[in-house]
Every structure is written in C-alpha cells, then in structure tokens.
Amino acid sequence: MPRIACISVRRPSTRRDGAVLLCLLTAAAGGLLGCEKAKEDVKKQVQSTVQRTQTQVKKTVEVVKQQANIVGSIELALKEPLSIKACYATLAVLPPPRQGILQLTSYKVPDQESFPSVFLRAPVDVGSPEELAGRTVRAQMYVQFQSGGAVWYTPPEGLVEVTIQSVEQQAVTAELTGGTIVNAQTKERIDVKGKMTAVY
Amino acid sequence: MQTRFPLIFRPARVVSGLLLWLAAGMSLPAATPSHEDPFLPLMIWRGPALEQPAVAAYGLDGQIRKELADLNDLLAKDRLKAANMSALGALSVKGDQLRRLGNVLELMGEPAGVDFQLRASAYQDQISLLIGKYRDLPGVAAQVSKAIAQLQLLSKQRAQNIPKIEKLIQQEKWEEAEAALYGTLDELLAMVVWHGRDQRAAALKPFNAVQSTVTLNVKKWRLAQTEKALAELRAEVVPAMSDLVRQVLDAAGALHGAATVNWRDAARTGPEIARDAIDQWIALHLAAVHTRAVDWARGQRQNVRPPSELDALLADHKQFTQDMQRALVAVIEADSARATQADAQEIYLAYLDALAPLAAALPDTLALAVRSPLDSLAARAPEFAIQVDAYRAATTDLLRWRQRTAADYAGVHQARYAAIAEPALLAVRSTRDFKGLVTETEKTTVHARLLGPAPPIVETAAKRLVGQKATVANLVGLTGGSRAAISRYADRIYARVDLPDQVDAEIAALRADLMVSDQTPPLTLEAAMAVTAATRGDLSSAGGEITTLHLEPLVSRMVNLPPAAWMLIPPGDLPSELNINKPLEEALLRFTIRPKWLQYRYFFVELAP
Numbered sequence: 001m002p003r004i005a006c007i008s009v010r011r012p013s014t015r016r017d018g019a020v021l022l023c024l025l026t027a028a029a030g031g032l033l034g035c036e037k038a039k040e041d042v043k044k045q046v047q048s049t050v051q052r053t054q055t056q057v058k059k060t061v062e063v064v065k066q067q068a069n070i071v072g073s074i075e076l077a078l079k080e081p082l083s084i085k086a087c088y089a090t091l092a093v094l095p096p097p098r099q100g101i102l103q104l105t106s107y108k109v110p111d112q113e114s115f116p117s118v119f120l121r122a123p124v125d126v127g128s129p130e131e132l133a134g135r136t137v138r139a140q141m142y143v144q145f146q147s148g149g150a151v152w153y154t155p156p157e158g159l160v161e162v163t164i165q166s167v168e169q170q171a172v173t174a175e176l177t178g179g180t181i182v183n184a185q186t187k188e189r190i191d192v193k194g195k196m197t198a199v200y
Numbered sequence: 201m202q203t204r205f206p207l208i209f210r211p212a213r214v215v216s217g218l219l220l221w222l223a224a225g226m227s228l229p230a231a232t233p234s235h236e237d238p239f240l241p242l243m244i245w246r247g248p249a250l251e252q253p254a255v256a257a258y259g260l261d262g263q264i265r266k267e268l269a270d271l272n273d274l275l276a277k278d279r280l281k282a283a284n285m286s287a288l289g290a291l292s293v294k295g296d297q298l299r300r301l302g303n304v305l306e307l308m309g310e311p312a313g314v315d316f317q318l319r320a321s322a323y324q325d326q327i328s329l330l331i332g333k334y335r336d337l338p339g340v341a342a343q344v345s346k347a348i349a350q351l352q353l354l355s356k357q358r359a360q361n362i363p364k365i366e367k368l369i370q371q372e373k374w375e376e377a378e379a380a381l382y383g384t385l386d387e388l389l390a391m392v393v394w395h396g397r398d399q400r401a402a403a404l405k406p407f408n409a410v411q412s413t414v415t416l417n418v419k420k421w422r423l424a425q426t427e428k429a430l431a432e433l434r435a436e437v438v439p440a441m442s443d444l445v446r447q448v449l450d451a452a453g454a455l456h457g458a459a460t461v462n463w464r465d466a467a468r469t470g471p472e473i474a475r476d477a478i479d480q481w482i483a484l485h486l487a488a489v490h491t492r493a494v495d496w497a498r499g500q501r502q503n504v505r506p507p508s509e510l511d512a513l514l515a516d517h518k519q520f521t522q523d524m525q526r527a528l529v530a531v532i533e534a535d536s537a538r539a540t541q542a543d544a545q546e547i548y549l550a551y552l553d554a555l556a557p558l559a560a561a562l563p564d565t566l567a568l569a570v571r572s573p574l575d576s577l578a579a580r581a582p583e584f585a586i587q588v589d590a591y592r593a594a595t596t597d598l599l600r601w602r603q604r605t606a607a608d609y610a611g612v613h614q615a616r617y618a619a620i621a622e623p624a625l626l627a628v629r630s631t632r633d634f635k636g637l638v639t640e641t642e643k644t645t646v647h648a649r650l651l652g653p654a655p656p657i658v659e660t661a662a663k664r665l666v667g668q669k670a671t672v673a674n675l676v677g678l679t680g681g682s683r684a685a686i687s688r689y690a691d692r693i694y695a696r697v698d699l700p701d702q703v704d705a706e707i708a709a710l711r712a713d714l715m716v717s718d719q720t721p722p723l724t725l726e727a728a729m730a731v732t733a734a735t736r737g738d739l740s741s742a743g744g745e746i747t748t749l750h751l752e753p754l755v756s757r758m759v760n761l762p763p764a765a766w767m768l769i770p771p772g773d774l775p776s777e778l779n780i781n782k783p784l785e786e787a788l789l790r791f792t793i794r795p796k797w798l799q800y801r802y803f804f805v806e807l808a809p
Contacts, residue, residue, distance in 0.1 A: 092594035094587060098715045101594035110600055119601050140713075142601040151608040153601070156709065184608040184804075 076194035089172045089198035099123040104198045116145045132164040152181040172198045234750045235662035238655040242312040245756035257301040257316045289390035295323045307422040309497040311753030311784040318653040344394045358384045359406040374418040430498045439487035441520035448477045448527035455534035470535040471550035478558045485771040488517045493758035496783035521772040525569045536577035544580035556728035591723035602802040609804035617743040620670040621691045627664040648692040649785040677737025680764035685737040695791040697742045706803045707734045744795040754786035
C-alpha cells in the first residue's frame with residue numbers, strides 16, 4: 001500500500017453553508033515521486049497530516065479572505081458565446097494506480113449551483129496544483145444552460161483538450177482548445193473552445 | 201347476451217398446448233394464462249395436492265371448448281341438426297362439472313377455481329344458446345315432448361340411490377356423498393336441459409334435499425380442511441423477524457471487544473456478519489410477503505379479512521425494517537470503535553462490498569444510516585480517511601452529472617413511449633361486450649380483478665398490447681444468473697427486461713470514471729452502489745416493445761415469489777393491497793419488454809435496432 005500524504009483544506013466558514021471552496025489533496029506515493037527519499041518524505045508528511053491540515057486550513061482561510069473578490073470566470077465559444085463570472089477548481093489526488101482528478105466547475109458546491117452550469121473533469125498525473133501548469137489533459141465536460149434544460153456532454157470520442165496555462169495565486173487558468181459536446185435531447189453536436197480561470 | 205367466446209376458440213392450439221405442457225413436464229404452478237396460451241389455468245400455488253383437480257378442470261375446459269367449437273362450426277354452416285342431441289346434453293353437464301371443480305379449487309384457496317367457474321358460466325351461456333337453437337329445429341320439439349316419459353322413468357330409477365347417499369351423509373363422508381350424488385344426477389341433468397322448467401323441477405325434486413345437504417356440508421368440510429392447512433402453512437412461513445434483529449445486536453455487542461465473533465457457529469468478522477444478516481433480512485422479508493399472501497387466501501376462505509394477523513404482520517415488518525437498519529449501524533459502529541489503524545481500511549472496504557447490493561436496491565435510508573459509522577470507521581486510519589475524502593471529491597459530482605444526463609436522455613424517449621400502466625388500463629378495461637380486469641369507470645389498474653373468465657381477457661389484452669411500445673420504471677436486476685431486470689410491482693403490473701451485451705461498454709465506462717477495477721475497489725458507498733447497481737442491471741426506466749403478457753393471480757404470485765425476484769417488493773414494503781374483499785379474484789399482469797433504450801441511474805443506453 002503506497003504511503004500517502006494528503007492535505008485536505010476546507011474553509012470552516014464555507015463548511016457551515018455547505019460550500020467547499022478548496023479541496024486540495026496531495027498524494028505522494030513512492031511510484032509517483034520515484035525515489036526512496038521521496039518515500040521517506042511522504043512518510044514524514046503522513047505522520048503530521050492532521051496537525052498540518054489544521055494549520056493549512058487557517059492559512060487558506062486567510063488567503064481566501066484576501067482573494068475574496070476572485071471568483072474565476074468561464075468564457076466558452078459554443079454555438080453562442082457563454083460567459084460565466086464564476087469558476088472553481090478542485091484537485092483530488094489519489095495514490096497510484098488511480099490518477100488524480102482535476103475538476104473545474106461554475107459553482108462552489110452542487111447545492112449552490114446556478115445556471116448556466118459547467119462541469120469539467122480530467123484525470124491528471126500530478127501531486128499538487130502547481131504541477132498542472134503547462135500540461136495538456138483530456139476532459140469530460142457537461143454544460144446545462146438552464147435548470148431542467150438539455151444537458152450537453154462530451155461523448156467518449158469528443159473529450160475536450162485542455163491546456164493548463166498557469167497555476168498561480170490560487171487560480172488555475174485553462175484553455176480549451178478542442179472537443180465536442182452533444183445535446184442529450186437532440187443529439188446536436190457543437191465544438192468547444194474557450195478559457196476557464198478557476199480559483200481554488 | 202352473445203358472449204365473445206367463439207372468437208377465442210382455438211381447439212388445435214389448446215390440445216397441442218396441453219400436450220406440450222405435459223410433455224415438457226411443466227408444473228402447474230409455473231403455468232398461467234398468457235399471450236401464447238390464454239387457456240392455461242391461473243397459477244396454482246398450493247402445490248401437488250391441488251394439481252389433480254386443476255389438471256382435471258383444465259382437461260375438461262379443453263374438451264368443452266373443442267366441442268363448443270365444433271358445434272359453433274355446425275351452427276355457422278347451418279348444419280346444427282347434424283349435432284348429437286345427447287352429446288349436447290352431456291356438454292351441459294361437463295360445464296356443470298367444470299363449475300364444481302372450480303368451486304372445489306376456490307374453497308381450497310386457489311384463484312384458478314374462480315376462473316374455472318367464470319369459464320363454466322360463460323360456456324353454459326353458449327351451451328344454452330345452442331340447445332335453444334337446436335330445440336327450434338324442425339321436429340325437435342316433438343322429439344323432446346316424447347322424451348318426457350323417459351325423463352320421468354330415469355328420475356324414478358335414480359331416486360333409488362338416494363338412501364345410499366343419505367347413509368353417506370349420516371356417516372359424514374361428505375366427499376363420497378358428493379361423488380355418489382353427482383354419479384346419480386349427472387345423467388339426469390344431461391336430459392333435463394331439453395325440457396321446460398316444470399318438467400325439470402319435477403324430475404329433480406326427489407334429489408333436492410340430499411343435494412342441499414351435501415352441497416352445504418361438503419363446502420363446510422372443505423373450508424375447514426383449507427383453514428387448517430392454511431393456518432399450518434402460515435405458521436411455517438411467518439418470519440421470526442425480531443430474532444434476527446436480536447442476533448445482530450448481540451453480535452454488535454460482542455464486536456466491541458473482538459475482530460471476530462461467533463455467528464451461526466463460526467467465527468465471523470463484522471462485514472461477514474453484515475453480509476449474512478442482509479441475506480437473512482431478504483429471506484425474512486420474502487417470508488413476510490408469502491405470509492401476507494397466505495393471509496389473503498385465509499381471508500377469502502373465511503369471507504372476512506383476518507385483520508389482527510394482517511395488521512400485526514404489517515406493523516412487525518415495518519418495525520423489522522427499521523430495526524435491521526439500526527442493527528447494521530450498530531455492527532459498523534462496534535467495528536469502528538474497535539478497529540485499529542492497521543485493519544480499518546480492510547474492514548471498511550469489506551463493509552462497502554457487503555452493504556452495496558441492498559443499499560442500491562432500497563431508497564436512500566440505509567445508505568444514509570450507515571454513512572456516519574462508515575466515515576468513523578475510515579477515520580480509524582487517518583491516511584485512508586483522507587484518501588476516501590479525496591475519492592469522494594473526485595466522484596460525487598461526476599455521478600450527479602451522469603445521473604442528470606441519463607435522466608435528460610430518458611425524458612426525451614419517455615415522451616415517445618407511454619408508461620405501461622396506461623395502455624394496460626385501456627387493454628383490460630371492461631366495455632359493454634367485454635368483461636376485463638377493471639370496470640368501465642376505473643382510472644387505474646390498481647384494483648385489477650377477474651370480472652370475467654381469464655382467456656378472453658388475456659387474448660384481448662394481448663391483441664392490444666403485444667407489439668406496442670411502452671416504458672417501465674424502477675427496475676432491479678434479477679439475481680441468480682439471469683441477465684435481466686424486473687420492474688417493481690406497481691399498479692398490479694410488473695415487467696421483465698432482458699439486458700443485452702451492449703450495456704457492457706457503458707458499465708466499463710462508469711467503472712473507469714469511478715476508478716474501479718479488480719485491484720482498486722470503490723472507496724465510497726455511493727460509488728460501490730453505483731457499480732453494483734449497474735452491474736446487476738438496476739434501471740431507472742426502460743422502453744421498448746411488449747413481447748409477452750401473462751395474467752397472474754395476486755395471491756399465487758405473492759405466495760410463489762421466488763428468492764431471485766425478491767426485489768419485486770423491496771424490503772421495507774409489503775404489497776400495498778389492504779382492503780381486498782375477494783383476494784382470489786385479484787389479478788396482475790406480467791410483461792416482457794424487448795428494450796429499445798435503457799436508463800440506468802448513471803448512464804443511458806440507446807440500443808441499435
């Protein structure tokens with residue numbers, strides 16, 4: 001069983017209202033880091049997980065407070081341009097053989113979903129958000145313009161190509177360079193391009 | 201009134217159907233009227249003891265239909281005169297014999313008996329019509345008039361048997377008395393059908409007293425026999441629900457101090473106990489369904505519901521469902537209190553595996569109840585708990601979008617297919633010329649019952665429904681090796697949907713999305729339930745073409761509900777029928793749907809034509 005170091009950072013104030021602003025889970029297994037020294041580092045990290053998590057929560061809350069005005073944005077070139085003034089990133093990193101999962105959403109948590117709503121999800125081989133920068137991944141994507149309206153989603157052959165342009169100042173900037181989404185009701189297909197800037 | 205029976209005469213098919221049925225060694229309990237053979241008896245539930253009268257009634261039913269078909273053929277060709285007059289009288293007696301056999305079956309608690317009596321009544325209408333037409337033929341009235349003396353002579357001769365019947369009555373040998381009575385009367389009955397009311401009354405008068413005594417007492421005797429047998433049967437099948445709850449709670453208590461405890465004479469871990477307790481839970485739930493159906497049959501026999509037993513069963517079953525959930529929670533809590541960092545992960549994963557099949561088949565109550573103790577168990581190994589949190593973050597919203605997309609797809613398709621209850625209602629609703637399963641004014645099939653004999657109902661419904669498109673909702677995959685799903689029992693309807701291999705790719709995609717493989721099990725109950733439900737074949741809805749239709753009696757269906765179909769009535773529910781005055785008449789429809797599309801909870805499959 002690989003050893004894992006995980007940091008789960010949640011903002012207490014948002015937990016009260018059900019929101020998870022940031023869920024950053026950093027797993028580092030031997031295979032992932034590729035050396036024995038790294039394994040030892042991970043082991044040490046694990047031993048202090050709980051204490052560090054508490055500390056990290058406090059730090060993150062402060063960061064979030066400083067950046068309270070940043071909520072991210074989504075600009076998609078679909079049939080008609082889609083612009084949303086919110087975008088949030090979640091990175092869940094699991095030990096091998098599982099991959100990590102990067103998720104970019106137009107809502108903090110499902111309970112606070114508004115429409116248009118966007119959900120993008122991509123498996124990633126990284127141990128921290130910073131490692132995402134410069135990578136290109138293939139993502140599933142779901143878009144629903146109206147509550148109860150048609151769901152657009154990526155078919156298996158139309159996964160969206162996403163290039164992570166930058167990860168800095170608690171924000172992930174991703175460019176969607178190609179892909180297709182299908183209307184579940186009409187089977188209409190449209191190409192997807194655009195940009196998502198997600199806070200975490 | 202002209203009945204619709206001539207429309208359904210298929211003598212060749214009936215005979216071949218019977219031969220095939222017997223040749224295949226098909227047991228009566230498995231048979232019931234269907235689109236392929238609407239003449240089969242309604243499903244027999246009381247086993248071999250009832251097969252003899254049921255087979256006799258079915259054989260007689262076939263003979264009557266064949267003879268009636270021949271006679272109607274002659275009538276249609278204006279050659280009724282060619283019919284044998286005494287054979288026509290004998291046919292009327294066969295109709296009465298069918299009614300008597302049906303009555304025996306009904307008194308023994310068999311719904312098939314109700315149907316045979318309804319069939320007999322419809323046949324008698326036909327036979328009376330034919331006798332009337334025959335009597336109107338030139339020369340027949342004179343022939344009948346001449347036969348009056350012969351009738352009087354036969355009545356006098358047969359009356360000599362009355363002392364023998366009276367002796368059997370004195371000895372309270374009711375079945376023998378009945379056999380002797382009709383052994384004496386049947387020939388006379390075959391003759392009186394040709395004569396007027398006064399001549400009939402005069403010929404039968406000597407037998408009135410013994411017939412009345414025998415009929416009354418043989419009925420009482422059969423009812424007493426049935427009540428005794430059904431009371432014994434109930435005692436056998438009624439589940440000891442509180443015993444299981446106590447055993448599980450005892451095990452939970454012991455698990456606080458040990459990783460394994462004694463459970464049914466073997467050392468078992470908490471997850472093993474949970475798995476076995478769930479199996480027992482399902483078995484007891486099934487027994488409760490069986491008991492309920494036996495109670496219905498007893499209510500019919502007594503002509504009243506046995507309310508105290510029915511109500512007690514309902515209350516006990518409801519309590520049992522709640523208690524079992526609490527008991528399972530107690531088992532997990534015990535493990536979470538005792539588990540170490542070293543074994544918490546293994547135990548947690550074993551619990552997910554044990555709980556997922558039942559939790560996926562139930563409303564969210566069980567999943568919600570075990571969520572907190574499972575989280576506590578995972579927290580015994582902090583690294584693992586964080587891994588579980590990460591996994592949950594990586595999968596929960598995906599499942600939500602998958603579910604939303606599947607529902608969106610299904611909504612479009614459902615709009616093109618009627619929910620099966622709608623065409624079913626139209627197909628079995630009575631009209632002026634058709635006695636179906638509901639009256640002309642009923643708006644649902646919730647109270648479906650035999651308003652007329654089964655064969656024309658099934659044949660009419662089959663003509664209207666087989667080949668039509670319909671949707672069914674809320675299906676659970678059959679256990680026991682079948683790759684099929686069965687819809688939950690609702691509106692007196694359930695349906696089977698066979699699942700094609702085409703769904704495999706979508707199941708694989710779901711597993712891939714949830715990062716589940718043989719080496720990497722799901723880390724949350726929600727994901728475990730998603731994979732289990734998809735693999736088992738649980739469906740939110742399905743649409744397709746109706747390919748088969750069967751009519752089943754409610755009592756027989758529920759008494760005979762096999763373990764593989766336990767999910768027809770999910771644990772926590774019992775069949776909802778409460779106030780049934782005549783349970784043996786109550787019926788339901790079973791369909792098979794050839795699917796065109798399948799809505800799983802987390803994906804949608806449109807099948808290639």
